[in-house]
Amino acid sequence: LGLKDEAISLHRMLKGKIEIQSRISLENLFEAEKGTLGLIYTPGVAYVSKEISNNKELAYDYTSKWNNVAIVCDGTRVLGLGNVGPEAAIPVMEGKAVLFKILGGINAFPLCISTQNKEEIIRFVKEVEPMFGAINIEDIESPKVLEIVEGLQKTLSVPIFHDDQHGTAVITLAALINALRIVGKKLDAIKVVIAGAGSAGYGIVKILYEAGCHDIIVTDSKGALSTDTVNNNSNDDLVVKNRYKLELAQKTNPRKLTGNLEHVIEGADVFIGVSGKGGILNRQMIQSMNHDAIVFALSNPDPEILPSDALHGGARIAATGRSDFANQINNAVVFPSILRVLLDIRAKTLSEDMLVSVAYAIAGIVNDAHLMEDYIIPPVNDPRILPTVTKALRNAIQKHVTKATA
Amino acid sequence: LGLKDEAISLHRMLKGKIEIQSRISLENLFEAEKGTLGLIYTPGVAYVSKEISNNKELAYDYTSKWNNVAIVCDGTRVLGLGNVGPEAAIPVMEGKAVLFKILGGINAFPLCISTQNKEEIIRFVKEVEPMFGAINIEDIESPKVLEIVEGLQKTLSVPIFHDDQHGTAVITLAALINALRIVGKKLDAIKVVIAGAGSAGYGIVKILYEAGCHDIIVTDSKGALSTDTVNNNSNDDLVVKNRYKLELAQKTNPRKLTGNLEHVIEGADVFIGVSGKGGILNRQMIQSMNHDAIVFALSNPDPEILPSDALHGGARIAATGRSDFANQINNAVVFPSILRVLLDIRAKTLSEDMLVSVAYAIAGIVNDAHLMEDYIIPPVNDPRILPTVTKALRNAIQKHVTKATA
Numbered sequence: 001l002g003l004k005d006e007a008i009s010l011h012r013m014l015k016g017k018i019e020i021q022s023r024i025s026l027e028n029l030f031e032a033e034k035g036t037l038g039l040i041y042t043p044g045v046a047y048v049s050k051e052i053s054n055n056k057e058l059a060y061d062y063t064s065k066w067n068n069v070a071i072v073c074d075g076t077r078v079l080g081l082g083n084v085g086p087e088a089a090i091p092v093m094e095g096k097a098v099l100f101k102i103l104g105g106i107n108a109f110p111l112c113i114s115t116q117n118k119e120e121i122i123r124f125v126k127e128v129e130p131m132f133g134a135i136n137i138e139d140i141e142s143p144k145v146l147e148i149v150e151g152l153q154k155t156l157s158v159p160i161f162h163d164d165q166h167g168t169a170v171i172t173l174a175a176l177i178n179a180l181r182i183v184g185k186k187l188d189a190i191k192v193v194i195a196g197a198g199s200a201g202y203g204i205v206k207i208l209y210e211a212g213c214h215d216i217i218v219t220d221s222k223g224a225l226s227t228d229t230v231n232n233n234s235n236d237d238l239v240v241k242n243r244y245k246l247e248l249a250q251k252t253n254p255r256k257l258t259g260n261l262e263h264v265i266e267g268a269d270v271f272i273g274v275s276g277k278g279g280i281l282n283r284q285m286i287q288s289m290n291h292d293a294i295v296f297a298l299s300n301p302d303p304e305i306l307p308s309d310a311l312h313g314g315a316r317i318a319a320t321g322r323s324d325f326a327n328q329i330n331n332a333v334v335f336p337s338i339l340r341v342l343l344d345i346r347a348k349t350l351s352e353d354m355l356v357s358v359a360y361a362i363a364g365i366v367n368d369a370h371l372m373e374d375y376i377i378p379p380v381n382d383p384r385i386l387p388t389v390t391k392a393l394r395n396a397i398q399k400h401v402t403k404a405t406a
Numbered sequence: 407l408g409l410k411d412e413a414i415s416l417h418r419m420l421k422g423k424i425e426i427q428s429r430i431s432l433e434n435l436f437e438a439e440k441g442t443l444g445l446i447y448t449p450g451v452a453y454v455s456k457e458i459s460n461n462k463e464l465a466y467d468y469t470s471k472w473n474n475v476a477i478v479c480d481g482t483r484v485l486g487l488g489n490v491g492p493e494a495a496i497p498v499m500e501g502k503a504v505l506f507k508i509l510g511g512i513n514a515f516p517l518c519i520s521t522q523n524k525e526e527i528i529r530f531v532k533e534v535e536p537m538f539g540a541i542n543i544e545d546i547e548s549p550k551v552l553e554i555v556e557g558l559q560k561t562l563s564v565p566i567f568h569d570d571q572h573g574t575a576v577i578t579l580a581a582l583i584n585a586l587r588i589v590g591k592k593l594d595a596i597k598v599v600i601a602g603a604g605s606a607g608y609g610i611v612k613i614l615y616e617a618g619c620h621d622i623i624v625t626d627s628k629g630a631l632s633t634d635t636v637n638n639n640s641n642d643d644l645v646v647k648n649r650y651k652l653e654l655a656q657k658t659n660p661r662k663l664t665g666n667l668e669h670v671i672e673g674a675d676v677f678i679g680v681s682g683k684g685g686i687l688n689r690q691m692i693q694s695m696n697h698d699a700i701v702f703a704l705s706n707p708d709p710e711i712l713p714s715d716a717l718h719g720g721a722r723i724a725a726t727g728r729s730d731f732a733n734q735i736n737n738a739v740v741f742p743s744i745l746r747v748l749l750d751i752r753a754k755t756l757s758e759d760m761l762v763s764v765a766y767a768i769a770g771i772v773n774d775a776h777l778m779e780d781y782i783i784p785p786v787n788d789p790r791i792l793p794t795v796t797k798a799l800r801n802a803i804q805k806h807v808t809k810a811t812a
Contacts, residue, residue: 007450016470044413064422301449
């Protein structure tokens with residue numbers, strides 16, 4: 001069976017990768033008069049309701065809210081498939097919910113919704129907020145999603161995480177830190193080319209910048225972003241429609257290069273693909289990169305270049321987002337443990353320096369003895385990830401608290 | 407420990423009565439290269455998404471949608487507690503989700519939402535529709551909720567169930583059928599007084615009417631509803647704000663009685679309390695009823711009269727909605743199995759005659775040998791309920807299909 005047939009027959013057999021489970025013992029639930037039914041349901045539950053209505057904070061103590069995460073998706077940018085609609089997003093979000101549970105002990109419920117309107121999505125998230133301890137925004141098209149996340153950060157009382165932006169940034173930096181250990185280059189001395197100016201590209205530029213890497217070029221379908229192209233109006237997306245692209249243009253491309261990916265990749269040390277477009281890189285382009293090239297082709301399901309082609313083209317290190325190749329640079333290494341911390345300490349904001357701390361902590365899990373071209377990142381199920389991320393993120397948040405109260 | 411302390415300490419210990427469970431075997435999930443992670447997540451899941459995007463019906467085959475029910479509540483009328491807000495509704499809705507799972511095998515997820523606006527609730531339900539095979543509307547104040555349910559019945563493509571209206575009606579009629587077997591009276595010859603003109607009162611009047619019981623008086627806080635009081639404007643709720651109360655007034659009170667509950671209960675054969683107000687009935691009022699009086703005091707957590715008081719007052723049969731007294735007339739006998747059928751055959755509408763059929767089927771579970779004053783209704787966990795309701799409801803729906811296609 002091919003991958004497609006295997007995936008479809010597994011899903012057809014399962015008819016759902018997650019389910020709701022009762023945590024109530026059946027033993028004396030229905031016992032006459034003294035059964036627990038009278039405690040978990042009417043009449044006993046009324047006392048619990050009344051207590052919460054007097055102090056809604058108690059919902060964290062008496063209900064599942066403390067451990068509930070909503071995975072909110074409108075189906076507009078599912079994996080690299082584009083606008084497939086909310087129903088087609090469900091299997092992906094159920095897969096995420098499986099990983100949330102297995103790797104973070106979190107109850108994540110997918111809410112794949114029928115509206116694709118920015119204001120309605122913001123309102124929807126505010127409406128479901130009472131049920132959830134945190135919100136995870138997922139696979140919504142950019143730049144709309146960046147505005148949604150900004151808007152919600154201001155108004156929600158629970159933490160919000162944007163996995164495509166924050167999760168991808170952390171795991172990409174972690175992998176890059178380790179790849180650089182192998183090739184012996186430094187973050188502040190490398191040239192990086194990023195294909196893709198959506199949520200992932202935006203998050204990666206911000207985290208690289210914070211980590212001290214400033215020679216970055218971002219390309220979109222029209223070529224390299226730069227403030228010059230903005231001024232020349234050759235890329236009017238930047239000013240008119242997309243202030244996030246403008247921000248990227250201002251932060252990147254210090255040598256004001258122009259032209260397409262094929263041109264700007266010449267001499268680069270690192271390629272990071274988050275374009276959503278499979279196969280846009282070829283061996284010749286890899287050959288034009290600097291020695292010891294690092295190629296992260298992260299689009300899913302089809303990477304910008306297959307690892308075997310990248311390596312044949314002369315790359316020293318190749319990685320993808322997929323679990324069926326070595327070096328899986330996947331958010332799944334990150335999101336369950338970050339959300340675990342956000343739920344546990346109810347931290348509302350993740351700053352760039354916190355994300356950098358987490359990236360270094362994850363990179364540090366791979367020690368020198370194990371670090372190799374095809375092992376730059378711990379696997380998704382490495383049991384050290386949760387305690388490591390927990391410690392690093394708690395410390396970073398604590399520093400902010402200390403700074404704020406100093 | 408008292409009931410309150412027991413309920414609160416159990417909820418504090420559990421910190422959530424439901425959780426999300428992964429249905430994926432851990433055994434080879436993370437196996438390198440060939441692990442199932444590559445099927446349930448990227449890259450394999452992309453093929454599943456693509457198939458659904460071409461035909462969204464496949465979401466029923468490849469995801470949990472077929473078995474997912476949203477329990478939607480805005481916190482405005484939780485049990486008999488009133489407008490306690492969405493957070494305080496969570497423990498009640500989690501309790502319902504437990505019963506949905508244990509008794510119907512259904513994945514019910516509570517969505518306790520922060521808006522209490524009618525149009526926004528309708529929009530919210532439409533927005534979450536892609537994730538769910540059916541919608542259960544719960545504990546939203548009347549008459550708003552009746553308009554919401556009507557509005558959604560017209561636009562949703564999945565079944566909608568309004569437990570406070572439909573569930574309460576079915577279980578109340580089932581209990582009444584059996585109570586009448588004991589006292590030897592007939593549905594078309596009894597006088598019924600219903601306290602409460604909200605969703606439950608509305609649903610009960612409609613089902614009793616369909617079942618042939620036409621001498622019904624409904625009281626609200628202003629006394630007996632009748633078309634006369636409407637014309638006299640002494641109850642301007644009826645015309646101005648609440649067309650459902652007007653409908654009740656038109657269907658009930660054939661002898662045009664006026665006055666409060668104390669007055670109109672004189673000579674009644676049956677009292678049904680769905681007022682949301684504990685203690686509004688006393689022994690003297692029971693004594694004024696006809697011989698072999700039947701008293702269903704269904705408000706939760708505090709019934710209109712305690713069963714012991716009703717029996718001391720001369721009632722032959724007393725029942726409540728609570729699990730800690732005999733004769734629990736509770737929707738939980740009904741909603742898991744009705745939703746099971748609605749999910750399985752994706753029937754969109756429940757007509758009154760279908761509900762009557764289900765009530766008779768549930769009543770029939772208690773055979774003559776077991777039928778007694780304190781055993782008129784099968785307990786919530788009677789294993790015969792699911793197959794009995796399934797058979798009765800499928801037959802009733804089939805009759806409609808046959809009629810429609812004849």
